[in-house]
Structures are given as structure tokens and as C-alpha cells.
Amino acid sequence: MYKICVFSTNLSFRWVKNCENIKIDNINLQIFIYEDLRHLEKLFLDNIKTYDGVIFSGQIPYLHIQKHLSEYFTSIPCAFFDITERDFYYKIAELQYKHPDFSFKHCMIDFLYKENNYLSLEELLLPEDFPHLLSESIEVFGLPNAYDVVYNAHAKLWKEQKIRFSLTRLTNLYTYFEDETIQPILVTPTVDSMEITILEVMKEIEVANLLNSQAVAGYLEFSMSQNDPAEIEYRQIALYKSILDFNRKLGTSLITYRSAIHYELITNYSDFLMITNNQEKCSLVEFLRDELSFKVKIGWGIGKTLQEARFQAEKAAAYCTGSLTESYILTKENHLIGPLDGNSSISVKEFQNDKLITIANETNISLLHLQKIYGLIYKLKKDTLTAEELSIHLSISVRTASRILKRLEEFNYASSLLNKVTKAKGRPSKSYKLEL
Secondary structure, eight states, X not given: OEEEEEEEOTTTXXXXXXXXXXXXXXXXXXXXXXSSHHHHHHHHHHHTTXXXXXXXXXXXXXXXXXXXXXXXXXXXXXXXXXXXXXXXXXXXXXHHHHOTTOOGGGEEETTOOGGXXXXXXXXXXXXXXXXXXXXXXXXXXXSTTHHHHHHHHHHHHHHTTOOSEEEESOTTHHHHTTTSSOOXXXXXXXXXXXXXXXXXXXXXXXXXXXXXXXXXXEEEEEOOSSOOHHHHHHXXXXXXXXXXHHHHHHTOOXXXXXXXXXEEEEEOHHHXXXXXXXXXXXXXXXXXXXXXXXXXXXXXXXXXXXXXXXXXXXXXXXXXXXXXXXXXXXXXXXXXXXOOBSXXXXXXXXXXXHHHHHHHHHHOOOHHHHHHHHHHHHHHTOSEEEHHHHHXXXXXXXXXXXXXXXXXXXXXXXXXXXXXXXXXXXXXXXXXXXXX
16 A cells, blocks of 8 residues: 655645545555645655655645755655646636637736646647746746745736736635735646546656665775785774764665675665765765775675676776775666766766667677776766776776777777877887777
């Protein structure tokens, strides 16, 4: 049984309460009334750990929580009851029946914007017949004074005698016009539309549950400049203590296994997202940099099975070639993400992974090598490398690195440049300008 909470104002509750009549298997709805947006924040924080999904009565509360509680907002499926095209055109038909003089160009509609494709009205009307809008984007409802912005937009057009009808989603807009003769026309989602939203949230919950069932492993390896048993033992103990301290501080459930010079971590997907800030910045990296005087390579692996996750984690740790503690992620689809420092972190998937697959097929070079080269170009902010540089970053021999670069050149994905040598003896080394 999925538990979904619905947040509504007292005025919106008049129509929101109809969602209680919707019968969907495995769904339990609970409506909460909030007095103002500060009260909404408290209610949201009090209930997100109890419920599987959240629905807001409209755009303003949805965007407010998204903006002010973003770190919690992304931890649970959220949506808002919206106006569908069917709701909108049903209301328009009703208006045209009651008011034969109704015309769109003498109308202000505050819930049309590019995010909902203007409810397809652009396809039906000429530009000169288009209604007046509040904004081109839904983001206007995220402003701190959104209610005043909506009221002022309607009032200004009435004052200028440009409109005869005001269509709004805001249930309390009429209270702003109590001392005037203007009667805003409220358009609310129908029961059918609310059911669609509930089903969408249910689908997101199911997807989130599926993601959370993924196996996640961490691979932590500390650096050693020499084979000193006493130093190895010290670093083992220091790293283990730091992992325990981090676990207590963050309140995560990291299962830890120790090996000779590395540790293995097992965790669930939701804790992994918290530790890595949704795969953008690894808080464990920051913690270990403060606690330890030596470098630690951190690789995170995601897989369908724990064995696959472990394998991916160890491969991800090999990408940590910097001088400080750093972290990378390797997903079950072999997408490399990192370094997780919040700034230069990249996901090859977000860039040219399809192109890299094509290059891998053409050149017979490992896709993983190509992904690492691509990430290296991004990280170093240069596209010219020598075989020696590539061998260091890929942890391969200079001969293998040279073979990769020559292979890329053969298929026109790289071009060689002769380095000028002034004092060094022997043949001048080659640099390769990469064109991936």
C-alpha cells in the first residue's frame, strides 16, 4: 500500500477533497491543510519520512518547496494537481455558452505557459486573438510574492480596460477583488485529472522503489609510497576509524569489509544518493580529506547484483588519478561519473556516449578506455595528450597508450603533432590532438 499525502489550503480544499473519492488499488491518500507557506514547510518535513509520495494543490506550494527545501524535495516523488486540456476546454465551452460575447483576446489566463504548451491554444488561435498571459514560464509562481504578482497582473489589465474575463487557478484571488466588481473565474482540476496525477506519482514511487533495489558498493583504497608494514597497519586503522565516524555523523548504513590496502563498502541506493549528493558531490571525500593525511581512492559501483556492483566499484576507483582523495561512479550501464567534487563532475552519458560507442565499434578500442579519455579531456580542459600522459591516467603501459592514440589517428579521431625538443636527447615525442 502506497501512502500519498496531499497539501492544500482551506480554500482549495473545496475541490481537493474530491480526490478522496478516487478509488485506486494500493493507494492511501491523506489531506493536510496548511495556513501559509511557512506552515507548509513544517508539514512537509514532518511527513516526508512517513509517506511515499507528495501532491500539492497547485504550482505555488510545489515551487516553494522545490526552491526552499530542495535537498528534501528530490528525496520523494512530488507533483501538483494541474489543469489538463480537457479541464480547460470544458471550462471554455461553459463560458461561451453563458457569455456569448466571450473572446480570448479580452481574457487574462494565468495558468498558460510554455511548460504546459499553453494547453495547445497556440495551435488554435491567431496571435492577435491570443489571451493575455501572466508569464511565459511557470517559474513566476515560484516568486516569494506570487499571489501579489498574479493579482497585480489581472488588476492592471482590468484598469486599462483590456480584458472582460479573468481565468485563474488561484482559489483565493477573488479575496483580492472583494472591494471591486471584478469576479475572477476559477478553473480547477477535475476528479479525472486528479486521478491522472495520483497515478503518475504512484508510477514514480514504483520507479524509485526499483532504483532503490539496485546494489551499490564502494571501493576505498589508500595510497602507499613504500611497503612499510607499520605504516600500512596505521593507515588501515585510521581509514577504518574515519569510515565509522563518517557513518555515525551522517546516520547511514554502510557495511564495511577490510582487505590488505582497501576497504569495501555496501550500502543501499538511497543512502548512496545522500552520500554523493545525487551523484554530484561525495561527502565522504570531503570528510576523509579533513580526517586523513594520506590519499584515498573512492570508487562507487552500481549493479543489478552485489557482485556486479563490487566489480564496477573497483574499476571506478582506478579513475582516481589526482593527488588528493577523490571519487568516481561507474553505473551498471558503464557510465562514468566524476570526479564528484560538485564542480567538474561529468557523466559521459550526458555528453557523447552514443558517439563513443560508435568510435569503440569502429576502432575496436575499449569503450571504458574511450569514456576515461573523454572524462580526462573534460577534467584537464585540454584535448592534446601524449602517450606518456595517457598511460598515467589510464594506468596502462606507454606502449598500450601509444597504440590507442595511433588507432584513433588511423580513424581520424586524433591527429599527431610533433613536439619541439630543446635539451632532451632522442626522438621528439608526439602529442595527439583528440577529436572525439
